[in-house]
Amino acid sequence: MSRFWYGKKGRKHPTANHKYSLVVSVAEYHRRIDALNTEELRTLCRRLKITTREDVNSKQATNIKHDQEPESFRPNLSDPSSLLQTEQIEKLTKHLPPRTIGYPWTLVYSTAKHGMSLKTLYRLMLGLDTxxxxxxxDSDSQIFGALASEPFKVSDCFYGTGETFLFTFCPDFEVFKWTGDNMFFIKGDMDSLAFGGGGGEFALWLDGDLYHGRSHTCKTFGNSILSKKEDFIVQDIEIWAFE
Structure with a gap:
């Protein structure tokens, strides 16, 4: 059936095949939009080059994450580290207890400055609450160590909390958190400093001269050997506090 529209002078014009003849009401337009599922709507928006609110929010969140992430994991250090590279510091920072975040790293002991002495190490820990x-x-140039939940001290038994963990960059970065199997976190006397236990072996052990060390698997942390060899020779040590 032909359709007509009337001009200003009353003339009627055929519109059956006119390219603008397809007209729907506003209600019908919204009904068709509502009928589209989410994926179809996104496809339509992309085809029409329409940016949706979801796209904008996603891009903003991505930009914010990229802008903030590098700075979030770059602590201030009181002294340059002779052992850790910047990327290693950033990796370690991501695993530190929440109560350390935002505090600068303070170098409280290093063998380069204070010599290799466990007695000196204990003395410099006095008064710290962090x-x-x-x-x-070690002598193989491998980097590894531990985060202790409290400063080192001479003790008759194990101390510390589940915040304590071990780490190694040998050969790749790996962190070993508390398994919950036992509470053998840290133990110190005048002859040695040790971490972890279970099965008769320590996860990490240092002698009183801070020269010889040993690493084994243990139940406390479920760790692998931290060093390249079970027995190692210490080359340098740094201890950082967060205050």
């Missing part, structure tokens, strides 16, 4: 990060470099 977790401490022990970083070891």
């Amino acid at each position: 977790p401490v990060l022990l970083v070891i470099k």
Whole structure:
């Protein structure tokens, strides 16, 4: 059936085949939009080059994450580290206890400055009330160590909490958190400093001269050997506090 429209002078014009003849009401338009599922609507928006609110929010969130992430994991250090590279510091920071975040790293002990002495190490821990990060470099140039939930001290038994963990960059970065199997976190006396236990072996052990060390698997942390060899020779040590 032909359709007509009337011009200003009353003339009627055929519109059956006119390219603008397809007209729907506003209600019908919204009904058709509502009938589209989410994926079809996104496809339509992309075809029409329409940016949706979801697209904008997603891009903003991505940009914010990229802008903030590098700075979030770059702490201020009181002294340059002789053992850790910047990327290694950033990796470790992501695993530190929440109560350390935002505090600068303060170098409280290093063998380069204070010599290789466990007695000196204990003395420099006095008065600290913060977790401490022990970083070891051995004669094979491997980097590994432990985050202790509290400063090192002479003790008759194990101390510390589940915040304590072990780490190694040998050969790749890996962190070993508390398994919950036992509470053998840290133990110190005048002859040695040790982490972890179970099965008769320590996860990490240092002698009183901070020269010889040993690493084994243990139940406390479920760790692999931190060093390249079970027995190692210490080259340098740094201990960082967060205050």
